[in-house]
Amino acid sequence: AATPILAVSNVEVIYNHVILVLKGVSLQVPDGGIVALLGANGAGKSTTLKTISCLLRAERGDVTKGTVTYRGERVDQLTPNELVRRGVIQVMEGRHCFGHLTVEENLLTGAFIHGNNRRQTAEDLEKVYHYFPRLRQRRASQAGYTSGGEQQMTAIGRALMSRPRTILLDEPSMGLAPQLVEEIFEIVQRLNTEQGVSILLAEQNTNVALKFAHYGYILENGRVVLDGDAAALRENEDVKEFYLGMA
Numbered sequence: 536a537a538t539p540i541l542a543v544s545n546v547e548v549i550y551n552h553v554i555l556v557l558k559g560v561s562l563q564v565p566d567g568g569i570v571a572l573l574g575a576n577g578a579g580k581s582t583t584l585k586t587i588s589c590l591l592r593a594e595r596g597d598v599t600k601g602t603v604t605y606r607g608e609r610v611d612q613l614t615p616n617e618l619v620r621r622g623v624i625q626v627m628e629g630r631h632c633f634g635h636l637t638v639e640e641n642l643l644t645g646a647f648i649h650g651n652n653r654r655q656t657a658e659d660l661e662k663v664y665h666y667f668p669r670l671r672q673r674r675a676s677q678a679g680y681t682s683g684g685e686q687q688m689t690a691i692g693r694a695l696m697s698r699p700r701t702i703l704l705d706e707p708s709m710g711l712a713p714q715l716v717e718e719i720f721e722i723v724q725r726l727n728t729e730q731g732v733s734i735l736l737a738e739q740n741t742n743v744a745l746k747f748a749h750y751g752y753i754l755e756n757g758r759v760v761l762d763g764d765a766a767a768l769r770e771n772e773d774v775k776e777f778y779l780g781m782a
C-alpha cells in the first residue's frame with residue numbers, strides 16, 4: 536500500500552494529569568483520502584484531531600505516548616501554526632467564526648499564514664467563493680448573523696485560505712439540517728477530488744460520514760474498536776445496530 540500522508544501511532548492522551556482519554560490510538564490517512572473518525576459523544580474524536588493539529592496543549596491535555604507523522608516526518612512537537620505552514624489545518628467543532636466580523640473578513644483571517652500576499656489572497660478568496668457560492672452572497676454580512684450552515688462554510692473557507700493539503704474537520708454536521716449537511720459534504724468531496732485535499736473528519740453522524748468517506752475508524756472509550764473500508768463498515772452488523780440505527 537502507498538505510504539499514508541498522515542499517520543497516528545499508539546497515541547495516549549491524559550487531561551489534567553489524571554484521566555486517560557486516548558488509550559493507544561493508531562490511524563492513517565492516505566494521500567488524497569477521506570477518512571472518517573466515528574464514535575459516540577466523548578469517545579475521543581475531538582481529542583484525536585486536536586492531538587494531530589497540536590492544539591491539545593492549549594486545552595491542558597498531554598500526549599503521554601505515541602507519535603504523529605505527516606509526509607514521513609514527526610510533527611507532534613510542532614506548534615499549530617507550524618503545522619498549518621506544512622499544510623495541515625483543523626476546522627474546529629462549533630465553527631468558531633468571529634461573529635462581529637463580516638464573512639469576508641473571517642475568510643481573510645485565514646490568509647495570515649502566507650504573509651497576506653495580496654494577489655495570492657485574492658486568488659484564494661475567489662476559490663473559496665467558487666466552492667461556496669453562498670458565502671459570496673453573504674460576504675458583507677456579519678458572520679454572527681449568518682445561519683449555522685453559513686458559519687460552517689465560513690469556517691471551512693477560512694481553513695482553505697491557508698492552502699491546506701490536509702484538513703481535519705470536527706463534526707461538520709453538528710446542529711445542521713440534513714439537507715445542509717449533504718450540501719456541505721458534497722463540497723468537501725469536491726475539494727477532495729478536484730483539489731486533492733486529504734480529509735480526516737470526526738463525525739457522530741455515521742450515516743453521512745460513511746456515505747462520503749472512503750475509510751472509517753470507530754472509537755469507543757479512547758480506543759479504535761473497528762476500522763475498514765466505508766462500504767464494509769456500512770454492511771457490518773455491529774455498525775448497523777449501534778451506529779446506523781437500522782438493525
Ligand code: ATP
Nearest residue numbers: 550551556574575576577578579580581582583594
Ligand atoms: P464530542 O463529540 O463530544 O466532542 P469526542 O468523541 O470528540 O466527543 P472528546 O471531546 O475527545 O470526545 O472527549 C473525550 C473525553 O475527554 C471525554 O470524556 C471528555 O469529557 C474528556 N475531555 C475532553 N476535553 C477535555 C478537557 N479539556 N479537559 C478534561 N477532559 C476533557
